[in-house]
Amino acid sequence: MDIKSVLFSGVGGQGIILASAILAKCAFKKGLMVKESELHGMAQRGGSVVSHVRFGNEVFSPLIPKGGADFLVALEELEGLRNSYYLKPSGIVILSTKKIIPQTADPSLNPYPEDAEKRLCADGFQVRTIDSFAIAKEIGNLKVENVILVGALSSYLDFPMELWEQAISDSVPPKTVQINIEAFNKGREITVNI
Secondary structure, eight states: OOOEEEEEEEETTSOHHHHHHHHHHHHHHTTOEEEEEEEOTTGGGTOEEEEEEEEESOOOOSSOOTTOEEEEEESSHHHHHHTGGGEEEEEEEEEEOOOOOOTTOOTTTSOOOSOHHHHHHHTTOEEEEEOHHHHHHHHTOGGGHHHHHHHHHHTTSOOOHHHHHHHHHHHSOGGGHHHHHHHHHHHHHHHHTO
């Protein structure tokens, strides 16, 4: 298998590291070489968090080069825009419609962009927007937004469902396994039906 590179981006507290760990475990369970690296920044204060996951038959570096990502999974719109330079020209963006306005931002000087999807499409990327907040609210647990987006990503990767479920079970507390699998399935259904 050729190397696949997935960049996860968001802000502290959104579960970026968990989302990337689920993907990494799934790829490893399929027998692929996996490299993973994350950059936390000011994560505890709502700062940017980015995680690189690369997998294939042979992977030498955990870091995705600029212009080298096949997928960008963005749990927040502005973080999706900020990290789009990592994508290949034909890259796919799985974009949560969630907006988290930085506490230090001055809207009069630098307003939050209202057209993230449009900008990403204009750059030539394939964009799949998902209202992960609404889905998580419907499920009854706002902490599963990240797993909803992993489910959306899964429809593009050739990994069996049982491996995804094992990876989720191995990554989350036992009492939350079922709700996380439900969240994963909701995300997958949405992407498959686009």
